[in-house]
Amino acid sequence: MKKTIFVFSALIVALLVLFQLSKYAYMSGDISIEIIIAIIAVVFFFIGIYINKKTQRKKEIPNTAINPKKIKQLGISEREYEVLVQISKGLSNKEIAETLFVSESTVKTHVSNLLVKLDAKRRTQAIQKAKDLQILGI
Known part of the structure; x- marks a missing residue:
């Protein structure tokens, strides 16, 4: 200064x-x-x-390192993590189901589990908490 x-x-x-x-x-x-x-x-x-x-x-590059220990600590499965990544891309449940080759109800279940594990009420809040916990590399 x-x-x-x-x-x-x-x-x-x-x-x-x-x-x-x-x-x-x-x-x-x-x-x-x-x-x-x-x-x-x-x-x-x-x-x-x-x-x-x-x-x-002066522009700093944000730390985008993913913390795998935090993912395990929260009990997020690999498939739930894949759904979380797709949610962060802005995809709907139907689009996520098509991308991951699962049914839409399975995606809804994974989203519901993610919301509980991340203590979030909405998908956007879950993404923000995931970024704060450094489990999403965005």
């Missing part, structure tokens, strides 16, 4: 010096106003590029 404050303070001081120098250069008649405006525009352009690069580097 201190480094960011120092960098921005230095930028502000540098801009103030640039403005003062351009004012004196213009008053003395050594340089035209168009050149001063162009120099200031170029300086602001490079400051914008610098700030953009700093903000792009």
